[in-house]
Amino acid sequence: xxxxxxxxxxxxxxxxxxxxxxxxxxxxxxxxxxxxxxxxxxxxxxxxxxxxxxxxxxxxxxxxxxxxxxxxxxxxxxxxxxxxxxxxxxxxxxxxxxxxxxxxxxxxxxxxxxxxxxxxxxxxxxxxxxxxxxxxxxxxxxxxxxxxxxxxxxxxxxxxxxxxxxxxxxxxxxxxxxxxxxxxxxxxxxxxxxxxxxxxxxxxxxxxxxxxxxxxxxxxxxxxxxxxxxxxxxxxxxxxxxxxxxxxxxxxxxxxxxxxxxxxxxxxxxxxxxxxxxxxxxxxxxxxxxxxxxxxxxxxxxxxxxxxxxxxxxxxxxxxxxxxxxxxxxxxxxxxxxxxxxxxxxxxxxxxxxxxxxxxxxxxxxxxxxxxxxxxxxxxxxxxxxxxxxxxxxxxxxxxxxxxxxxxxxxxxxxxxxxxxxxxxxxxxxxxxxxxxxxxxxxxxxxxxxxxxxxxxxxxxxxxxx
Numbered sequence: 236x237x238x239x240x241x242x243x244x245x246x247x248x249x250x251x252x253x254x255x256x257x258x259x260x261x262x263x264x265x266x267x268x269x270x271x272x273x274x275x276x277x278x279x280x281x282x283x284x285x286x287x288x289x290x291x292x293x294x295x296x297x298x299x300x301x302x303x304x305x306x307x308x309x310x311x312x313x314x315x316x317x318x319x320x321x322x323x324x325x326x327x328x329x330x331x332x333x334x335x336x337x338x339x340x341x342x343x344x345x346x347x348x349x350x351x352x353x354x355x356x357x358x359x360x361x362x363x364x365x366x367x368x369x370x371x372x373x374x375x376x377x378x379x380x381x382x383x384x385x386x387x388x389x390x391x392x393x394x395x396x397x398x399x400x401x402x403x404x405x406x407x408x409x410x411x412x413x414x415x416x417x418x419x420x421x422x423x424x425x426x427x428x429x430x431x432x433x434x435x436x437x438x439x440x441x442x443x444x445x446x447x448x449x450x451x452x453x454x455x456x457x458x459x460x461x462x463x464x465x466x467x468x469x470x471x472x473x474x475x476x477x478x479x480x481x482x483x484x485x486x487x488x489x490x491x492x493x494x495x496x497x498x499x500x501x502x503x504x505x506x507x508x509x510x511x512x513x514x515x516x517x518x519x520x521x522x523x524x525x526x527x528x529x530x531x532x533x534x535x536x537x538x539x540x541x542x543x544x545x546x547x548x549x550x551x552x553x554x555x556x557x558x559x560x561x562x563x564x565x566x567x568x569x570x571x572x573x574x575x576x577x578x579x580x581x582x583x584x585x586x587x588x589x590x591x592x593x594x595x596x597x598x599x600x601x602x603x604x605x606x607x608x609x610x611x612x613x614x615x616x617x618x619x620x621x622x623x624x625x626x627x628x629x630x631x632x633x634x635x636x637x638x639x640x641x642x643x644x645x646x647x648x649x650x651x652x653x654x655x656x657x658x659x660x661x662x663x664x665x666x667x668x669x670x671x672x673x674x675x676x677x678x679x680x681x682x683x684x685x686x687x688x689x690x691x692x693x694x695x696x697x698x699x700x701x
Contacts, residue, residue, distance in 0.1 A: 242300040249293035251395060256286040258399045265401070265431065382561055383470045384477045387518070388584040389622075396436040396589065402622055434587040434618045439476075441468050442612045465592065465613055473586065474565055476619045480584055481520075481576060482569070482629070485621040490583075491628040495575065498532055498540065498638035504577055505554060508628045516579045517627070518557040522566040525573030526558065528635060535638045569631050578627020589616035 260282050266273045391400060443464055484490060491508060495501055509517060521529065530551075532540040541558060544550040551558045556577070566574065595612045 242296065242303050246293065246296040246300050249289065249296045253286070253289045253293050254395045254398050256282065256289050260286055261399060261401050261431065382559065384474045384520070384559070384561075384580070385470070385586060387559065387580040388477060388586050389581040390586045390588055392590055393434070393436070393587050398434060400432045400434060400585070400587070402430050402432050430622070432585065432620055432622055434620055436587065436589045436616050436618050438614055438616050439472050440612055440614045442610050444608045445611050461594070468613065469615055471565060472615060473617065474561065477584060477586070478566060480619050480621050481580075481627070484624055488621045488624040490624045493628060493630045495630045495632045495635065497636040498534060501540065501553070501635070504628065504630055505556070509578060509626070513579045513582060513626050517577055518559065519553055520559045520561065520576040521574060522561050522563045522568070524563055524568065525575055525632070526560045528573060528632070529558075529575075532635050533637045535640050572631035572633050575630045575632060576627055577630070580627060582623050582626035583621065585620050585622050587618045587620065591616055
């Protein structure tokens with residue numbers, strides 16, 4: 236019987252062939268849109284037949300691999316039909332526990348005996364214990380508790396280390412043709428303007444120390460350490476690569492860059508930089524120092540530029556657009572100025588996720604023996620590509636002026652005069668008002684004196700009998 240590794244290699248080879256033919260089919264489709272005569276009917280039929288056959292071969296290889304893995308061990312009886320009192324959730328929870336316990340057991344064996352379980356990566360520098368899907372899901376959930384830019388960009392899961400991905404820019408999407416007229420035809424201009432994005436998976440690795448005492452701990456504690464360590468490293472690594480593309484572009488694609496200095500220029504960044512379709516789903520990104528400056532900016536009525544979301548007070552917004560804050564360490568200033576990004580990053584950037592994290596450990600070399608330590612290496616595999624550089628803009632700033640107050644004078648807004656002129660006019664108005672109050676007060680005092688004199692005179696006349 237063929238080994239599991241040989242069957243896995245055959246499956247991967249068949250899968251690569253399918254991806255190669257799919258990419259070729261996509262290229263033909265794109266070229267046919269531009270030139271319907273670029274390929275003959277025979278060429279189109281051939282690529283379709285070749286792809287159908289390659290898919291059958293790949294599926295056949297996958298089925299053979301699945302059967303071989305199933306026959307490798309005697310399967311345990313499934314709880315459920317023999318125990319009608321057990322719900323599907325209970326069964327699923329037990330299976331999850333089995334996966335967790337097996338992963339911890341495999342992890343310990345890898346550290347102590349250097350033996351990798353069946354199904355692990357065994358290809359040279361890529362070798363390592365593959366992290367199961369359930370554990371990977373737990374890591375992804377933990378990543379959400381950190382400030383992760385991955386949630387802002389588009390993530391595409393891929394099964395191959397390289398390939399092409401067709402994409403249509405949001406700004407290039409055209410409306411459907413009206414076919415109610417029986418003579419109407421779909422015009423050439425309605426054809427999608429597809430862009431082919433190439434990706435190449437890169438490997439990112441890190442090493443951490445783990446005490447041999449921890450290896451003797453409970454499965455829960457070992458898993459907690461693994462998940463927490465990988466989640467932090469993965470968030471920082473992916474944030475760094477996303478920011479590299481955001482800042483510098485890629486493959487000749489560079490974003491729009493503007494400078495802002497006052498309140499109104501932020502409005503210009505929002506309203507007059509991006510396509511309105513993209514602006515509606517856009518958000519802000521800045522570093523901690525930049526957020527500190529922005530949080531103090533006020534409009535003409537003294538209201539702060541940054542406001543909390545009414546339903547989620549911890550979420551900060553500018554005109555309804557969310558503000559994401561990254562620490563200065565991982566999002567440093569640009570040439571001494573704070574960065575401020577605005578756009579729809581899902582339209583701008585795609586992260587191709589290979590989804591095959593692996594772990595490898597050693598307790599040989601270095602200070603492993605003297606300090607009773609084991610070194611654990613994790614490898615993550617992904618690629619970040621620029622898709623639409625027009626979907627966001629980069630601005631920089633040091634200080635931002637508040638919006639200028641507009642004082643009402645003479646029945647009209649004094650929007651053209653300088654602040655000094657406004658102050659002078661306001662002072663004159665106050666002085667005039669004070670004079671009027673003073674004059675009114677003097678007149679009132681005179682009237683009061685006359686009234687008092689008349690009253691006294693009348694009182695005297697009464698006493699004298701007049």
